[in-house]
Amino acid sequence: MLQTLVLGLGRAGAALHLPALARIVETGLPGVFADHPIAAYDPRPVDLPHLPRVRVTGDLGEAMTLVDPGSAVAHLCKPPGSRLTLLEELARNGFRRFVVEKPLGAGRRELDRIGVLRRRFGLEVAVVAPWLAADLTGRLAKLARSGEFGALRSVTVNLHQPRFHRSLTDPEHTNACEVELPHAVPVVLRLAGPAELVDAEWSDMTCGEREIPRLGGASLTLRHDGGVLSRLRSDLTSPIRERSISLNLDHGIVTGYYPLGAEDDHAQLEVVSPHRSEREVFRDDALTAFFLRTYRAFRAGRPTGLEVHERAARLLIEAKERCARRGLVASNAP
Known part of the structure; x- marks a missing residue:
């Protein structure tokens, strides 16, 4: 059975991974999760009183001894x-299963190096x-392939939120992409x-007199092999929050709304066509579903779907x- 080591207790580790994993472990999942405390590492002092089954250490060497590398999943x-x-050090110490934040790599060198480490170890x-x-994505895929509404012609994704404070105070991201x-992007590829x-x-x-380069928003246009066009837009200065995806088909439009945050894990699905108009709201705890699917795949030795990433x-x-x-061309323009 699998043990867990979470490395890095910022927002992703402490507010997303650990609570979701703790909920799964508490409910019990025989044959997948070992009856073993979750181990966590961060060089900074971190207090997690709401997660009593998590053992935290600030020493990486000690963290690696808290679990069995051969049966552990390192987040x-x-x-x-x-x-x-960190990935290479853990691999050299016997860890073989990893969960990493998206995207898989930020640059070509990093992506290629991860490929080398995967093959070597x-x-x-x-x-x-x-x-x-997410259940929402599964429903969208089923509707798109059902033939009920004809062929898929285009996909529109809107990912909007006001992100001024984090952009001003957190240097983690350097651009809106x-x-x-x-x-x-993985969803439209699927x-x-x-x-x-x-x-x-x-x-x-632009925030008052401050201007933060590249973090106002981003948009992508993709052409899929079958001719479908996907347009993805993200406005990080928007006064409202939206995470929606619309599938434009020959005979209808299907729109999904992903949950906006941990405070409400409900998704919505709207279908509009000449012969059908409906709206459905349902619970969609996608992060928990992802961890369950991933650990089961690790346990069974099945692929984790890395190719799409x-x-x-x-x-x-x-x-x-x-x-x-x-931007370089624009800055050099006369």
């Missing part, structure tokens, strides 16, 4: 660009992708198949490169 709750050294890697495990879009980048843009954020990461990398080139 690297660190952003892309800062986890290669035989690593199994899963990328945190709640939306791929890294914030919301990594949620959605719904419409492999794609190539058609266009990409990002914009600056490799494709998504390369599309995002290409989008950032294109935006950077466009």
Whole structure:
């Protein structure tokens, strides 16, 4: 059975991974999760009184002794660009199963290096992708492939939220392509198949007299192999929050609304066609579903669906490169 080691207790580790894992362990899952405390590591002092079954240490060497590397799942709750050294050290110490934050890599070098480490050490890697495990995504895929509404023609994704405070105080992200879009790119690849980048843009954020380069918003346009066009837009200066995806088919429009945060884990689905109009609301705890699916795959030795994340990461990398080139040309214009 599998043990858990969470490395990094920032927002992802302490507020997302640990609470979801603790809920799963408390409910009991025979044959998958070992009856063993969750281990966690962060070099900073961290107090987690609401998670009594989590054992925290500030020493990496000690953290690696709290679990059996051969039966542990290591959660690297660190952003892309800062986890290669840790991944390699854990691999050299016998860890083989990893859960990493999306995207799989922030740049070509990091993505290629992760591939080298996977092959050298035989690593199994899963990328945190709640939306791929979401009931909403499954329903969208079923409706799109049912034939009831004809062929899928285009996909529109809107990922909007006001993000002024975090952009001003948290240096984790350097551009808007890294914030919301990594949620959605794997989803449109699942719904419409492999794609190539058609266009990409990002914009600056203005807050009072402050201007933050590249963090105002971003948009991507993808052309899928079957001809479907996907447009993804993320406005990080929006006064409202929205996480929606619309499938435009020959004879109808299907729109899904993902939960906006941990405070409400309900999704919504709207179907509008000449012969059908309905709206459904349902609970969709996608993060818990993702961890359950991932641990079961690790336990059974099944693939974790990494290929779609490799494709998504390369599309995002290409989008950032294109935006950077466009900005360089603009800055050098007379």
